[in-house]
Amino acid sequence: MLPYQIIEKKSYGKALTPEEIAFFVNGYTRDDIPDYQMSALLMAIFINGMTNEETLALTKVMLESGDRLDFAAADGFVADKHSTGGVGDKVSLILAPVLAALDIKIPMISGRGLGHTGGTLDKLESIPGFNVNLSGDDFQKMVLTNGVSLIGQTKNICPADKKLYALRDVTATVRSIPLISASIMSKKIAEGIQGLVLDVKTGSGAFMPSYDDSKALAESLVAIGKLYGIQTTALITDMNQPLGRKIGNWLEVEESIAGLQGNGPEDLMMVTLALGAEILQMADPQLSAEDAHKTQLAVIENGAALEKFMTTTRLHGGDTKVLEKPDNHSRATHRVDYPAPRSGSLQTIDTMQLGFLGIELDAGRRKTSDKIDPDTGFVIHKRLGEKVQTNEPLITIHANKKPALDSVMSQMEKVFKIGDEPAHTPTLIYEKIG
Amino acid sequence: MLPYQIIEKKSYGKALTPEEIAFFVNGYTRDDIPDYQMSALLMAIFINGMTNEETLALTKVMLESGDRLDFAAADGFVADKHSTGGVGDKVSLILAPVLAALDIKIPMISGRGLGHTGGTLDKLESIPGFNVNLSGDDFQKMVLTNGVSLIGQTKNICPADKKLYALRDVTATVRSIPLISASIMSKKIAEGIQGLVLDVKTGSGAFMPSYDDSKALAESLVAIGKLYGIQTTALITDMNQPLGRKIGNWLEVEESIAGLQGNGPEDLMMVTLALGAEILQMADPQLSAEDAHKTQLAVIENGAALEKFMTTTRLHGGDTKVLEKPDNHSRATHRVDYPAPRSGSLQTIDTMQLGFLGIELDAGRRKTSDKIDPDTGFVIHKRLGEKVQTNEPLITIHANKKPALDSVMSQMEKVFKIGDEPAHTPTLIYEKIG
Secondary structure (H helix, E strand, C coil): CCHHHHHHHHHCCCCCCHHHHHHHHHHHHCCCCCHHHHHHHHHHHHHHCCCHHHHHHHHHHHHCCCCCCCCCCCCCCEEEEEECCCCCCCHHHHHHHHHHHCCCEEEEEECCCECCECCHHHHHCCCCCCCCCCCHHHHHHHHHHHCEEEEECCCCCCHHHHHHHHHHHHCCCCCCHHHHHHHHHHHHHHCCCCEEEEEEEECCCCCCCCHHHHHHHHHHHHHHHHHCCCEEEEEEEECCCCCCCEECHHHHHHHHHHHHCCCCCHHHHHHHHHHHHHHHHHHCCCCCHHHHHHHHHHHHHCCHHHHHHHHHHHHCCCCCHHHHCHHHCCCCCEEEEEECCCCEEEEEECHHHHHHHHHHCCCCCCCCCCCCCCCCEEEECCCCCCEECCCCEEEEEEECCHHHHHHHHHHHHHCEEEECCCCCCCCCEEEEEC | CCHHHHHHHHHCCCCCCHHHHHHHHHHHHCCCCCHHHHHHHHHHHHHHCCCHHHHHHHHHHHHCCCCCCCCCCCCCCEEEEEECCCCCCCHHHHHHHHHHHCCCEEEEEECCCECCECCHHHHHCCCCCCCCCCCHHHHHHHHHHHCEEEEECCCCCCHHHHHHHHHHHHCCCCCCHHHHHHHHHHHHHHCCCCEEEEEEEECCCCCCCCHHHHHHHHHHHHHHHHHCCCEEEEEEEECCCCCCCEECHHHHHHHHHHHHCCCCCHHHHHHHHHHHHHHHHHHCCCCCHHHHHHHHHHHHHCCHHHHHHHHHHHHCCCCCHHHHCHHHCCCCCEEEEEECCCCEEEEEECHHHHHHHHHHCCCCCCCCCCCCCCCCEEEECCCCCCEECCCCEEEEEEECCHHHHHHHHHHHHHCEEEECCCCCCCCCEEEEEC
């Protein structure tokens, strides 16, 4: 087998065999195949796609490139939730403690902000002292004893995916359904879970903005999970506007605490509870959807979920004083409203653009080595379909640097479209797959 | 401008601007853009193609990456012939001295064997002492004084193409009409020529086996030449079987000498004279095609063309004793006939496969650093459409290594297809473009 011939085969749109995929990916992981050959193959896959069999073979080789966690010793159902990425998406911060408070074991391996989207790890690190870099062993122990732990991908989990992902990120080959599917699912299968619910975002702030692509991605993810014997479902949820009102690392932790105290914004809580209900119903097939919602609300109301978040933070080395009293946390120096330039109703929000403006405020990264400012971001005041008056605040920009504030302020008119037509309120949860 | 965004744009099939192409190719040539980003872009171009405007912009940036020769001082028409590559294609070795003997100046920058095809430089180097690595200055001087010189691409001629070509060769992005067009034409334009005839091969031994692709390539090449003010035409010629009877480096020089002595095989001479006539008619638009053929035959008959080849060889440091008496040249140890396995008529020759078998004999290279054996190759005895009897020799294998001989012998049955149906004799010259 020659790398050249495998690239050529895919460049003509032919399906690769599992042996060819394993040869190429393993050779690349071992540094036998150079970056420039892998990037040619990635682009051929990006454009010509992969069959389900190829995607499955790619998932398998990435999974088998590293360790798999084993929760056979776990007392209870082991599950995870994964989102394809959005703006203001802090669901994991609420859902993980809620489910752990209900005796579900949650070994959550999360990511950092990517492109215009935020990342759970960056949000957690806005809590002073919170350490997301545990070893696989410590992670496994915390999940067994505490019910939940949240960490980053260790060097032993899917190393092939880690190396491939870095290359995709600089060669414009990220937005590919087979490549995304194999990347997500290899890591999730490595977690050793029994159940998985996927939050596949669609709309102006999603990586896959079109509904058809989002649905195809959801179907691909669910099919792989099931083939690996994991109970898997996906909800396609709206990302035509940020989820919740707050965007930015600490701002999102703050809103998550509110959510765990029963004061979260309606859209955020609806998505969170719907995803949680999926997992609770996998753990107990007798449970009705209604009861699955109620039982989650109960651990929010009685404080058990918030307490689980506090304990988990402490176990990760985090300082819970800022969680108990969010005013104890630092705040951005500049907090300036962007006023509506006209009256009308809010037609569209360019959510991806808003995410990129967050990067200008250092709420996200331009390049891997950039340092995040935990305090910056946005608080949005209007939702799609709502009426606005001229000069009414649409969004508040939280910035620490004046030039960045000015730049973001000047670009904000590209984000919000206000019109005279009666505006559309998007559906929040479109469809369940699986 | 970001490399990432340019790759992404092409990955979605959009046309790049001349500025984007220049930014990317110049950045790559300066080592500012890494191989892995260029290979992703090359694959996106390979699959999604380029518009004529993009191909022209790519040609321009590669041309302007290096020096251009200047033959303003030349006394006479300055022209070149270029072939897209085939098996047994030794036209340049005959045509260059014929045209130089007719006072056309031929600054011929040639290539080495590539994939299954042979290369003029490798053939010339089978003449002991022949040096193809002249400086641009020495080359220019020899063209002005001797009328012809044949060299390899110098480091100052289209360095961007040189770097890109090496990457295409290992990333399966060679067979792309826009990439081939820009690569060929940037080098030809850099030669400072007034006229150019292209020999675009089609059929089982061509890089672009389909007729439609060959024609599209011919049209692309001719269009670029004309836009640069070069008189350009292309002949689409047959490569469903080797050109002439001999394949291999010294074997082809031997057959070329026979051609220059008036004893060349008919197909080889017809293609050579047709290509030469194109250039002679560019130099003198009053000249009829018939007279253009006659005048070439005249310098073959009177020995002027052979004498020009001898002088040119001497000026390049080559030993003409082997040209005067080819038996003075070394010969392969093993010269073994492959007998026809059945009787019938010769239906097809897998000419590309035959070229690859030549590589097993070291008549070509597996990798750039391989050393060529000048003596090995094939002498073919039957042409498409001819009748053959069982055990009649189809081809003679010239080998120096017994294992390679055996391997090639055992694979020869894949090359020749003999059948009962009356077989087809292919057209030799299909069409003129331009």
